Amino acid sequence: MHEKFKLLNPEKRDRIINAAMQEFSEKGFKNASTNEIVKKAGISKGALFHYFSSKQELFEFLYHYSSDVMVEIMESQIDNMPDDVFERWIAFAKLKMGVAVQYPNLADFMQRTFKDDTTDVQKLIKEEFARFSKDFSQKVYQGIDLSKFKPDVDVQKALQTIWWVLEGYALTKQQESINLTQARDAEFQQGLIDEMESYLAILRKSFYQEEYL
Amino acid sequence: MHEKFKLLNPEKRDRIINAAMQEFSEKGFKNASTNEIVKKAGISKGALFHYFSSKQELFEFLYHYSSDVMVEIMESQIDNMPDDVFERWIAFAKLKMGVAVQYPNLADFMQRTFKDDTTDVQKLIKEEFARFSKDFSQKVYQGIDLSKFKPDVDVQKALQTIWWVLEGYALTKQQESINLTQARDAEFQQGLIDEMESYLAILRKSFYQEEYL
DNA sequence: ACATATATTGACCATATTGGTCGGTTGTGC
């Protein structure tokens, strides 16, 4: 199936992927409307069902594709992952930004699809996603250098705190700048990274022993 | 309008409020289904339109009601708000938990309604919510004692960091415990507060001058 | 006990939207 879709020119292909991801992530599988998807993607109804045999198949393509994209990125970077938590998560943030430029709704789509426990998302998908998600979070935390933390700091809680601050920052920025054109701008992205680092610097100073600052 | 609804026995009334808040917060005004609402609330279609003349009126009642609930809580506590950021936000967290026991979807409903920029949510609502939201955030930050922070700490960023950690904690807990019965349990709630305080303690130690620990 | 009034039901309505089809038009390579 959907071989036709894969041969599409990338610009149109991504337009469809993004439109579909947005619709599915906002409304879930059942309530997502193919009419809305074609409208957002700027293609005809016929075209969509020319590429995919059904709404279900489109959905299945999307979650496989999402996993593939993420796995590919992970594997491309897994070897030169910094031991330092802060550096590592800044690296992740940069990767995530890169993905978000091409597929702004990928993260939302994966999250929604994973947590969606309505019967319309089959167990198969959930299991695949669970396996993927486990792998992923394992690698994210693997090999982090914990010796830099102050001895009186609860490392688990510190890691969690750092993570929440990163998420909070990302969420705040996402909410205030829906502007996509500026999100593609390299300078703008660097500005975000810089600001994020300034928040992390506070935590680094709080959590790390002095000799590691 | 909806005087009939106000006279309803509280248990049934809250069932309807919660069902409607959930549906609206998940799908937005336009895509929310009155059929789903009555199903969730366990009442008949006729009953809903006996209380409210239309979906629109139900929605308008809900956002007024939400604001009222929040304003009432705020005003009841505004006088004895601690100057200390940490203590104040723990106080807020407790209030929020109290509300969440009665109306688990109130926060989500307000957030969604406020950010929803589809044309189906009229400007009136957005303006009222914007005014309310401004008032609210003003009071939240008003009169906080900033003198306790270390002189080399960027206070604005520190406040933001604390906020994000609180949000992150709340979100994490919300995701992992959909269990409502335990959420009503006082002991369970106290456990959450305690754990939250342990995270805040880390930040307090990082941000405050030693004499205020 | 009965009558009156109110609360509640769910089958029902016109209309809108759904996922999906298909005869046709357009474009492309030869």
Place this chain on the structure above:
DNA sequence: GCACAACCGACCAATATGGTCAATATATGT
């Protein structure tokens, strides 16, 4: 000009929509 695939959008039966209303259950007053 031919063959063939890409693509369109009017169209389909099926379902879901917000809302109605005659019928029934329940409460209340006497």
